[in-house]
């Protein structure tokens with residue numbers, strides 16, 4: 650069996666002050682993604698930053714970043730429509746017009762650390778429909794049990810028609826479920842039959858929950874968006890070491906790592 654490894658190189662929150670190896674500019678992100686791809690990542694989950702490193706949904710920056718990534722390697726591109734807490738929903742939504750192979754869909758509003766992550770129901774429905782119409786595969790980001798129910802309602806309404814459904818179970822955000830094995834199991838047990846999933850554990854329980862996720866049959870995500878340290882007190886020198894350690898984890902569990910083509914097939918991606 651093969652697992653899909655996604656690299657999440659940047660995210661919306663961390664800064665170069667937190668970890669100087671965080672890639673934020675298009676060239677830096679593309680370089681980091683290419684290294685991650687060579688280490689075994691088949692999908693790149695991409696957040697964009699402006700020239701001052703603030704989260705942005707600027708379409709020119711997005712296009713340039715996607716082009717640079719595509720020039721460097723054939724990895725599948727998943728744009729984040731979460732973008733960052735300060736960016737208006739309409740700007741976040743416009744990113745799917747660039748037709749990445751995949752994009753995230755965050756189904757519910759929530760407290761997010763000291764901020765607010767706004768995903769109003771009508772906007773989420775409009776975005777889901779737009780992604781369906783454009784053939785952009787949604788990665789459903791669920792931070793709590795009710796978010797899964799919200800996704801299943803979107804499915805019932807015909808807004809998520811591409812099988813298989815693909816979930817990221819995000820644990821450890823202050824405002825969502827805590828990063829514990831028990832919470833992961835609770836959500837995994839409730840996923841619909843045939844769903845594909847990965848766990849995203851934010852912070853210090855990242856490694857342990859990634860291992861449990863792999864053992865339970867999930868895919869895996871690695872990168873500085875989710876964890877800045879390789880181990881206690883040791884900042885990761887980049888994204889590649891985090892991907893490499895995930896590949897090692899998978900190999901230790903006797904799991905193969907999906908190539909880009911295998912990942913596209915497993916995730917049910919449409920040919921573009």
Ligand code: KMH
Pocket residue numbers: 660661729730731732753754755790819822851874
């Ligand atoms: N960093 C995640 C916890 C998304 O990309 O769509 C939240 C996020 C959502 O960044």
Ligand code: ZN
Pocket residue numbers: 657660661694696729731874
């Ligand atoms: Zn993200």
